[in-house]
Amino acid sequence: MxxxxxxxxxxxxxxxxxxxxxxxxxxxxxxxxxxxxxxxxxxxxxxxxxxxxxxxxxxxxxxxxxxxxxxxxxxxxxxxxxxxxxxLSAQRTIAFSAALGHPMDDNETVSEVVMYEIVDINIGEGYDPTTGIFRVPESGVYVFHWTSVTIPGKWYETELNINGHQKRLNSCNNKGENASSNLSCSTIVIAEVKESDIVWVAKFGQEGDYLMEMYSSFTGWKIGEIPKSDDN
Known part of the structure; x- marks a missing residue:
């Protein structure tokens, strides 16, 4: 009860x-x-x-x-x-995407900057197609991605360079005996960069004899802020 x-x-x-x-x-x-x-x-x-x-x-x-x-x-x-x-200003979009407008076939030049002249998007105006260099509009964490395409019997090696320091390599070797179609090779890098830092893709060393136009591209975009403890 x-x-x-x-x-x-x-x-x-x-x-x-x-x-x-x-x-x-x-x-x-x-x-x-x-x-x-x-x-x-x-x-x-x-x-x-x-x-x-x-x-x-x-x-x-x-x-x-x-x-x-x-x-x-x-x-x-x-x-x-x-x-x-x-x-809201701190969250504004920054992004660029550009493609190669002419083939790169010079196998002698060392560390030649790859100039992607065909610009699809350039929010923030950081990328300069006349130099191939992206100047960071504001500090943050960015994604950089580039794709190299070679034809059968050719190859090309590139590097992502930030402020004169090599960050990552891309080797696109299509010289195999059985090569019968174009080869596409992509690399992606996530990096903390500061305002006014410069980023570009360059030929690596003296190797490489052909980089295909239109299909080869370079893109980058901001994905977030640098933690305050790291932003000195």
Whole structure:
């Protein structure tokens, strides 16, 4: 009997808690609608050059935090606050993609920069097709990917170079006796680079006698920020 009473009281407590929660959520929803109406009123009456609203959009203690959050997020002109603009700016896209416009068939030049002249995308304007060099617009973690294509009986070796330091090699050897079609060779590098660092693809050593145009390409894009502890 005692156990039945305890179970009954527990069930009643759960039901009461649920009812109170739903009631409170309904009040919050109603208050949010009220806040939106008051905010719209601010929008209609405020000038474009007014300062940020200094008073909360609600006047009861229960919802003061909601009003404060809206006040921090918006100015009277409806613009995002300066700190949020900085955050959005830090997340802006940086990417480039370019293809080789002419075949590379010089087997004498050492460390010749491969100039990918056909630019498909260059968000951030970091890549220069006249030099083949990507100058980092802003610090971050980047992905660099390049593809070399050779025809049967030919080969070509390249390297990714960052600030004069070799980061990775790509060897595309299509000289085998059974070679009967083009050979595509790709390499990818993920690296931390700083603003104004320079990145390019170059011929490796004196080896290599043919790099095919149009199919050979160089791309790069930013994927994130450098952790603050590493950004010195």
């Amino acid at each position: 005692h156990q039945d009473i305890v179970i009954t009281l527990s069930v009643c407590a759960v039901i009461l808690t649920t009812v109170l929660f739903e009631y409170r959520m309904q009040r919050v929803e109603d208050k949010c609608k009220e806040i939106e109406l008051k905010y719209d009123l601010h929008q209609e009456t405020a000038g474009k050059d007014d300062e940020i609203v200094d008073t909360p959009l609600v006047d009861d203690n229960e919802n003061i935090e909601v009003g404060a959050a809206l006040k921090r997020r918006y100015s009277k002109s409806g613009d995002l606050m300066e700190d949020e603009l900085r955050e």
